[in-house]
Amino acid sequence: MYVRATAKMVADRAGVSPTTVSRVLNGKVEAISEMTADRVREAAEALDYRPNSLAVSLRKGSTATIGLIIPDIADAYFHQIARAVEDAARPEGFAVILCNTDREPERELFYLDTLREQQVAGVVFAGGGVNDDEHLRGRDWAGANVVLIGPHNLELPSIGVDNRAASIAAVHHLSEQGCTRIACIGGQPKWAIHQVRLEGLRQGLADIGEELDPELLWLGDFGLESGYDSVDAAMENGREFDGIVAFNDNAALGAIKALRKHGRSIPGDVAVIGFDDLPIATVVEPQLSSISFPRREFGETAARLIIQMARHEDVEAPGLFPFELKARASSLVAGVPA
Amino acid sequence: MYVRATAKMVADRAGVSPTTVSRVLNGKVEAISEMTADRVREAAEALDYRPNSLAVSLRKGSTATIGLIIPDIADAYFHQIARAVEDAARPEGFAVILCNTDREPERELFYLDTLREQQVAGVVFAGGGVNDDEHLRGRDWAGANVVLIGPHNLELPSIGVDNRAASIAAVHHLSEQGCTRIACIGGQPKWAIHQVRLEGLRQGLADIGEELDPELLWLGDFGLESGYDSVDAAMENGREFDGIVAFNDNAALGAIKALRKHGRSIPGDVAVIGFDDLPIATVVEPQLSSISFPRREFGETAARLIIQMARHEDVEAPGLFPFELKARASSLVAGVPA
DNA sequence: TTGTATGCGTTATCAA
DNA sequence: TTGATAACGCATACAA
Numbered sequence: 001m002y003v004r005a006t007a008k009m010v011a012d013r014a015g016v017s018p019t020t021v022s023r024v025l026n027g028k029v030e031a032i033s034e035m036t037a038d039r040v041r042e043a044a045e046a047l048d049y050r051p052n053s054l055a056v057s058l059r060k061g062s063t064a065t066i067g068l069i070i071p072d073i074a075d076a077y078f079h080q081i082a083r084a085v086e087d088a089a090r091p092e093g094f095a096v097i098l099c100n101t102d103r104e105p106e107r108e109l110f111y112l113d114t115l116r117e118q119q120v121a122g123v124v125f126a127g128g129g130v131n132d133d134e135h136l137r138g139r140d141w142a143g144a145n146v147v148l149i150g151p152h153n154l155e156l157p158s159i160g161v162d163n164r165a166a167s168i169a170a171v172h173h174l175s176e177q178g179c180t181r182i183a184c185i186g187g188q189p190k191w192a193i194h195q196v197r198l199e200g201l202r203q204g205l206a207d208i209g210e211e212l213d214p215e216l217l218w219l220g221d222f223g224l225e226s227g228y229d230s231v232d233a234a235m236e237n238g239r240e241f242d243g244i245v246a247f248n249d250n251a252a253l254g255a256i257k258a259l260r261k262h263g264r265s266i267p268g269d270v271a272v273i274g275f276d277d278l279p280i281a282t283v284v285e286p287q288l289s290s291i292s293f294p295r296r297e298f299g300e301t302a303a304r305l306i307i308q309m310a311r312h313e314d315v316e317a318p319g320l321f322p323f324e325l326k327a328r329a330s331s332l333v334a335g336v337p338a
Numbered sequence: 339m340y341v342r343a344t345a346k347m348v349a350d351r352a353g354v355s356p357t358t359v360s361r362v363l364n365g366k367v368e369a370i371s372e373m374t375a376d377r378v379r380e381a382a383e384a385l386d387y388r389p390n391s392l393a394v395s396l397r398k399g400s401t402a403t404i405g406l407i408i409p410d411i412a413d414a415y416f417h418q419i420a421r422a423v424e425d426a427a428r429p430e431g432f433a434v435i436l437c438n439t440d441r442e443p444e445r446e447l448f449y450l451d452t453l454r455e456q457q458v459a460g461v462v463f464a465g466g467g468v469n470d471d472e473h474l475r476g477r478d479w480a481g482a483n484v485v486l487i488g489p490h491n492l493e494l495p496s497i498g499v500d501n502r503a504a505s506i507a508a509v510h511h512l513s514e515q516g517c518t519r520i521a522c523i524g525g526q527p528k529w530a531i532h533q534v535r536l537e538g539l540r541q542g543l544a545d546i547g548e549e550l551d552p553e554l555l556w557l558g559d560f561g562l563e564s565g566y567d568s569v570d571a572a573m574e575n576g577r578e579f580d581g582i583v584a585f586n587d588n589a590a591l592g593a594i595k596a597l598r599k600h601g602r603s604i605p606g607d608v609a610v611i612g613f614d615d616l617p618i619a620t621v622v623e624p625q626l627s628s629i630s631f632p633r634r635e636f637g638e639t640a641a642r643l644i645i646q647m648a649r650h651e652d653v654e655a656p657g658l659f660p661f662e663l664k665a666r667a668s669s670l671v672a673g674v675p676a
Numbered sequence: 677t678t679g680t681a682t683g684c685g686t687t688a689t690c691a692a
Numbered sequence: 693t694t695g696a697t698a699a700c701g702c703a704t705a706c707a708a
Contacts, residue, residue, distance in 0.1 A: 004701095006700095007703095008702095016679085017678070018701085019680080019704085020678060020679075022704085023678090026703080028704090032677065036678080050454070051455070053455050053456050054396045054401065054457055054701080054702095055700075055702040055703090057392050058392045058685070059683085059684055059704085065435075068436070073420050074421045079412050082411050082412075082436065083411050083438060086438050095452065096435065096436045097433050097435055098435070098436045099424070113388070114433065119390070119391070119392055224617075224621065280618055283595065283622060285598075285623050344685060344686090345685065345686065354694075357696080360688095361694090364687085370693065374693080374694080389685080389686070390685050392685080393686040393687090394685080394687080396684090396685080396686075396700050396701070396702095397686050
């Protein structure tokens with residue numbers, strides 16, 4: 001049976017007190033004789049001593065752990081954020097706890113509680129904004145060190161982009177390509193992300209003298225099947241449209257699949273643009289136009305903020321990140337410029 | 339400032355000792371008067387008391403946490419496993435710590451150490467099998483509760499599939515489709531996953547009276563670009579082949595992209611089959627044939643094994659999972675059956 | 677320059 | 693049926 005070495009064992013071996021061991025290994029006090037320090041380090045080495053992080057955390061009142069709450073790690077949008085969070089946390093000695101909520105409010109609450117029990121240094125909360133965040137309002141967030149990624153209706157530090165402007169840009173782009181009957185594949189009305197993008201969409205349409213035909217607003221769950229079903233149903237019902245703004249790439253991909261099934265050419269008959277700019281966007285045929293967000297920076301920044309908070313350092317203001325419209329074959333009616 | 343309630347605070351409020359609080363809330367002893375128990379529960383409720391899991395773990399010597407070590411959460415193959423691990427852990431009260439290694443041996447070691455420091459209940463180690471696992475041999479695994487997913491050269495409980503047979507099946511499939519010059523997009527020679535799949539490939543070729551042309555064995559890093567570059571280079575060099583077995587879907591997708599660039603039709607000129615059966619496989623055009631693994635079961639089973647070990651329960655033998663060859667348009671030369 | 681004593685919050689042992 | 697005490701491993705205030 002494997003037994004971990006403790007500070008006391010190191011102390012005994014080095015012929016000093018556990019206090020001294022702690023001091024040497026943490027470099028707390030400069031006033032330690034080199035000889036003693038060497039003996040301690042030697043003993044620690046020999047015993048392969050590692051401080052029990054549980055004990056350290058209990059003593060210090062906080063762990064070197066970041067909770068990451070996302071809807072679904074299996075969603076390409078979030079795993080890039082997750083990766084970035086972990087990459088930023090690792091060199092700082094922080095671990096990342098993975099929490100998938102499927103956007104279920106109870107699960108969000110469950111994890112918020114669980115993570116607090118675990119005394120995490122902070123929580124990165126991405127992709128929430130569910131149900132107007134009712135379930136999260138009025139919570140006592142004191143000392144919780146939460147950073148949000150994406151639109152929420154909460155008074156907490158958050159990083160994100162101007163989704164409204166992004167949505168407007170998408171509509172203008174399709175308009176420039178000659179689209180006049182623009183459809184929208186959204187999420188759920190209660191999702192903040194849906195609300196703000198829809199608002200932008202309506203504004204964009206207004207800019208070009210159009211408005212959203214209620215029959216061309218299709219709600220879904222941001223899944224590929226959901227996008228497919230929306231378009232499939234619309235075609236079955238004889239809806240007319242020449243452009244689609246999908247509020248995420250998964251839905252856009254599903255839409256393309258359905259359009260193809262119904263013999264529509266893309267972008268000739270229907271131009272399509274999504275949100276997220278997932279890696280697949282450049283793999284599929286035609287390549288998918290999309291609004292791109294700096295997901296890695298989202299994750300890195302969020303992690304960095306948490307760590308700064310945990311260390312009681314001055315915390316930089318997150319601010320708004322830029323988006324980029326990647327025009328590709330799926331929406332370039334005149335063809336892709338060489 | 340938010341202050342957590344402690345067992346002592348609950349005890350004071352209920353007019354009992356912390357010991358009693360612990361007993362009531364953990365249901366340890368039946369011999370507790372209902373009245374006392376009620377008072378304790380009431381006080382706990384009122385104070386929103388949650389046991390400090392750090393203290394509990396320190397006392398008990400183990401946390402309710404599972405370490406998940408994978409090459410890259412941004413890889414579609416692993417995030418499904420990750421999701422399954424988390425789904426299996428959550429209802430049992432276990433949290434999951436995410437660790438990305440990029441298959442770097444030092445990082446694998448780093449995380450193994452870190453996780454041990456954190457007293458995790460166990461470690462799910464997926465996608466390793468790097469460098470003949472030299473760096474992991476001779477380690478003291480006692481009490482580490484490790485479960486491996488995928489091929490490794492280590493004497494530890496592992497779950498996986500018969501990759502050799504899967505590879506053979508892939509070759510036989512292409513052969514049935516009329517392919518005679520079969521190329522291979524592999525990983526790195528030191529990866530166990532590469533070794534075993536390559537062995538199967540050679541066997542499959544032998545079965546049909548062929549053998550692997552060294553010029554048709556292309557090594558890479560399982561990335562999309564890597565698959566693209568391999569095929570692109572091969573075409574530039576005038577290599578002749580009518581079938582490709584890619585050891586993962588990412589590489590297969592890259593290969594298809596390169597084939598298309600060079601004007602080759604799929605599967606007419608070149609039939610392609612991959613491994614992993616990623617969700618994208620059915621989204622791209624043509625749909626990608628692939629060897630499918632029950633990734634969710636991998637993750638669920640691994641998590642369950644860890645939890646059983648942590649609870650000192652009898653541990654089921656993991657065993658071998660079945661694979662399935664999904665024949666789709668990218669390899670069905672005669673077209674997809676209706 | 678180093679050691680002793682104390683406490684972080686919990687649970688297990690023993691005694692009452 | 694309940695409580696006092698000790699211990700998990702560490703870091704800190706204080707003493708020497």
